Amino acid sequence: MRLVQTAAEVVRETGAWRKDGERIVLVPTMGWFHEGHLALMRLAKSLGSRTIVSLFVNPIQFGPREDLAAYPRDLDRDRRMAEDEGVDILFAPAVEEMFEPQFQTRVSLGAISQGLCGADRPGHFDGVATIVTKLFHLTSPDVAVFGEKDLQQLALIRRMVRDLNFNIEIVGHPIIREPDGLAMSSRNSYLNEAERRTALCLSQAIGRARETVRQSGNAVPVESLIADAVDFIAAHAGCQVDYVSIVDRWSLAPSTAIDRDSVMALAVKINGRVRLIDNGLLLPEAGR
Ligand code: PAF
Numbered sequence: 001m002r003l004v005q006t007a008a009e010v011v012r013e014t015g016a017w018r019k020d021g022e023r024i025v026l027v028p029t030m031g032w033f034h035e036g037h038l039a040l041m042r043l044a045k046s047l048g049s050r051t052i053v054s055l056f057v058n059p060i061q062f063g064p065r066e067d068l069a070a071y072p073r074d075l076d077r078d079r080r081m082a083e084d085e086g087v088d089i090l091f092a093p094a095v096e097e098m099f100e101p102q103f104q105t106r107v108s109l110g111a112i113s114q115g116l117c118g119a120d121r122p123g124h125f126d127g128v129a130t131i132v133t134k135l136f137h138l139t140s141p142d143v144a145v146f147g148e149k150d151l152q153q154l155a156l157i158r159r160m161v162r163d164l165n166f167n168i169e170i171v172g173h174p175i176i177r178e179p180d181g182l183a184m185s186s187r188n189s190y191l192n193e194a195e196r197r198t199a200l201c202l203s204q205a206i207g208r209a210r211e212t213v214r215q216s217g218n219a220v221p222v223e224s225l226i227a228d229a230v231d232f233i234a235a236h237a238g239c240q241v242d243y244v245s246i247v248d249r250w251s252l253a254p255s256t257a258i259d260r261d262s263v264m265a266l267a268v269k270i271n272g273r274v275r276l277i278d279n280g281l282l283l284p285e286a287g288r
Contacts, residue, residue: 001083004091007098007138013089014052014139023048026141028132031055031092032072033081036147036176036184041085043173044145053082054135055092060099060106061127072189091139098134107133112159112252116152116265117277120242128153129160136166148172149183151265151279155252175278177203183278190274199268199276201236205229205244206264206280213282218258222246225264225282233268242267242275249281258282 004010017024025048027040037053044051055078062068075092082090106126113125136144146154158170176184181203182196191199209225229244244266246255255262265279 001079001087002089003079004089005093005097007093010052010089010091010093010138014050014141017050018140022050023143024050024052024139024141025143025145026135026139027051027053027087027145028135029053029055030057030071030186031078032074032186032189033078034176034184034186034188036149036173038081038085039176040145040147040173041082041087043171044143045086047143047145047171050089051087052089052091052139052141053087054139055082055090056098056131056135058098058127058131059095060130061124063121063123066121067187067190070190072186091135098131106130107160107164109156109160109163112152112156115252116243116245116247117267118152120267125152125156129156132157133160133164136168141168143169143171145171145173147175149175149185149277149279151249151263151277152252155250158250175280181207183276185276187274187276191270195238195270195274198236198238199270199274201233201239202266202268202276202278203280205232205266206278208232209246209264210280210282213258218283220258222255222258222262225258229264229266233266238271240269240272242269246282260285 025044027044029037057071107129108126118125154172161168161170182199209229226244230241233239233241246262246264249261249263260283262282263279267277269275
């Protein structure tokens, strides 16, 4: 595996792959790899002939009161893990390599970026869309793989790819969970043992909603599913609900009734410190 740290070199390397007719698959990440990232890398390897993983803690997607400085980083550890997965290039540029001091361009999406996490994190999704656009230009992939845990990010990138005519296939990977149901996230490393146990209420709230839908049929009112999830989470000491919504997994429009694309999406702050997200379909996926 090559570690590449400059934009010029990544353009050169991926350009050579394209000339050779390779099918390039990109996995954009912010590092601090866990099993969820490794699953994205494995999927990427199965989808093409060359795999490139980007590792960049993108400052423009963090708000002024967010965890940019504290975000966990360990290049040596991540490098070994990516190498073990058979990744061809780990692209890990410095901030100055990606953003000149005069940088002032943003890719900005409309309504799809404004609800859910966008409501509490103004500018976050512009930052994501901008860096992903830059990574697409630099690495010219055929396919890019993103985790479904970031439901809004995935929906928004699919929208952006269509709106801006990127000739890139976007593939989502199902959420990877710990055995007890906690969705894997680099931010789980901020949790102490008690908070880690409390954080199970996110996946449990989705499980309860799914069970209610299974038992009462999908005529159950969306509002009552949301109210039950809010009450359930709020009953856990130290949990503050940012939002619980039920939306269409593709457009993110609020669901008025439960159907096969209805997803419960939620964000919860644990002890005012660690903001976690999770989501899940409320009806089983066809064929599962
Ligand atoms: O999901 C992430 O890790 C980031 O938002 C991404 C897509 C790598 C952009 O910085």
